[in-house]
Amino acid sequence: MALLKCTDLTLGYENIVLTEHLDFEVNAGEYWCITGENGTGKSTFMKTILGLRKPLAGTISYGDGLEKNKIGYLPQQTQLQKDFPASVTEVVISGFQGKTGLRPFYTKEEKAGALKNMERLGIEDLSKRCYRELSGGQQQRVLLARALCATGKILLLDEPVTGLDPKATEELYELIKKLNREDKITIIMITHDVEAPRKYATHVMNFGEKITKEEISSGRYMV
Ligand SMILES: Nc1ncnc2c1ncn2[C@@H]1O[C@H](COP(=O)(O)OP(=O)(O)O)[C@@H](O)[C@H]1O
Numbered sequence: 071m072a073l074l075k076c077t078d079l080t081l082g083y084e085n086i087v088l089t090e091h092l093d094f095e096v097n098a099g100e101y102w103c104i105t106g107e108n109g110t111g112k113s114t115f116m117k118t119i120l121g122l123r124k125p126l127a128g129t130i131s132y133g134d135g136l137e138k139n140k141i142g143y144l145p146q147q148t149q150l151q152k153d154f155p156a157s158v159t160e161v162v163i164s165g166f167q168g169k170t171g172l173r174p175f176y177t178k179e180e181k182a183g184a185l186k187n188m189e190r191l192g193i194e195d196l197s198k199r200c201y202r203e204l205s206g207g208q209q210q211r212v213l214l215a216r217a218l219c220a221t222g223k224i225l226l227l228d229e230p231v232t233g234l235d236p237k238a239t240e241e242l243y244e245l246i247k248k249l250n251r252e253d254k255i256t257i258i259m260i261t262h263d264v265e266a267p268r269k270y271a272t273h274v275m276n277f278g279e280k281i282t283k284e285e286i287s288s289g290r291y292m293v
């Protein structure tokens with residue numbers, strides 16, 4: 071069964087419909103790129119998958135052992151988040167919060183898991199540093215490590231390279247590729263980059279365009 075199955079999904083808010091009739095499945099190991107103009111509902115789509123918003127119509131079902139609270143999420147960054155006054159370890163380990171519920175401390179396993187994810191992304195040397203003093207590329211790696219604490223299956227990445235220089239962009243893309251190819255983590259990534267879909271994606275979906283079911287199920291179509 072698919073990890074995610076969207077059936078006749080309509081996304082929007084009280085007084086605006088952003089996207090209608092989204093019908094597709096995401097299977098384990100795939101790498102989806104979501105493109106589209108600003109304001110077309112890409113971030114809303116991710117929040118809906120996470121269960122933070124309800125769709126206006128249609129359903130999302132979770133399969134293949136995926137639970138809604140075990141989805142890794144790297145949100146679109148705002149200036150306020152870039153100035154977050156916490157250590158790198160604190161930011162990374164907070165990725166376990168979906169699993170801790172109301173428990174007010176982290177377990178030994180969670181502390182070890184946070185360290186492992188920092189090592190995976192080559193940021194263990196930064197663990198005691200203050201998050202807001204890091205470069206943009208380092209901050210995004212911290213947030214990727216945080217997202218990994220929530221999941222072993224799927225990452226939702228909302229514009230992870232926006233604002234990064236070309237070298238940091240390339241490094242982050244390579245890390246994401248490694249997580250996908252070697253660790254078999256499914257990726258759904260929103261990007262404005264035109265190269266990334268061509269280079270990394272198995273599937274590309276452009277928001278704000280009418281797309282037929284056949285085009286989506288054929289796997290790959292470029293815009
Ligand atoms: N909480 C909200 N309430 C009402 N409208 C919203 C809300 N959040 C976003 N929108 C509107 O929905 C549209 C799509 O937003 P968003 O999903 O962030 O688009 P994208 O990520 O594609 O740029 C925007 O026009 C935005 O103004």
Ligand SMILES: [Mg+2]
Pocket residue numbers: 112113114146228
């Ligand atoms: Mg957005």
